[in-house]
Amino acid sequence: MEIPMYVDSGADVSMVPFRFGRALGFEQEREDSIQEVKGISGAGVPYILKEVTLVLNGKRLKIRIAWALVEEVPMLMGRMGIFDKFRVVFDERNGWIDFEE
Numbered sequence: 001m002e003i004p005m006y007v008d009s010g011a012d013v014s015m016v017p018f019r020f021g022r023a024l025g026f027e028q029e030r031e032d033s034i035q036e037v038k039g040i041s042g043a044g045v046p047y048i049l050k051e052v053t054l055v056l057n058g059k060r061l062k063i064r065i066a067w068a069l070v071e072e073v074p075m076l077m078g079r080m081g082i083f084d085k086f087r088v089v090f091d092e093r094n095g096w097i098d099f100e101e
Helices: 018-023
Strands: 014-016 035-038 044-056 059-068 087-091 096-100
Touching: 014 044, 018 059
Parallel strands: 014 059
Antiparallel strands: 035 044, 044 059, 087 096
């Protein structure tokens, strides 16, 4: 499934909203630990870390993402498991981002 995400170099972890995680088959397991992250607004967002396979520029990555237990979050691509695998180039002047191996 191809999805657009905001690339957020300030976010530690990638995050998806509750319903999208359910569509991926995520379920809350007994051993899952609910954590909380605070965004710029200061509001807390409860989440559970889940493992997914992400394909970025043809490279398959197994990463952990934060499955938000609320809907009010954007699809975010954070640094964990992604930025350490690529040279990430933000070209704001031309309006593009590149992930180079």
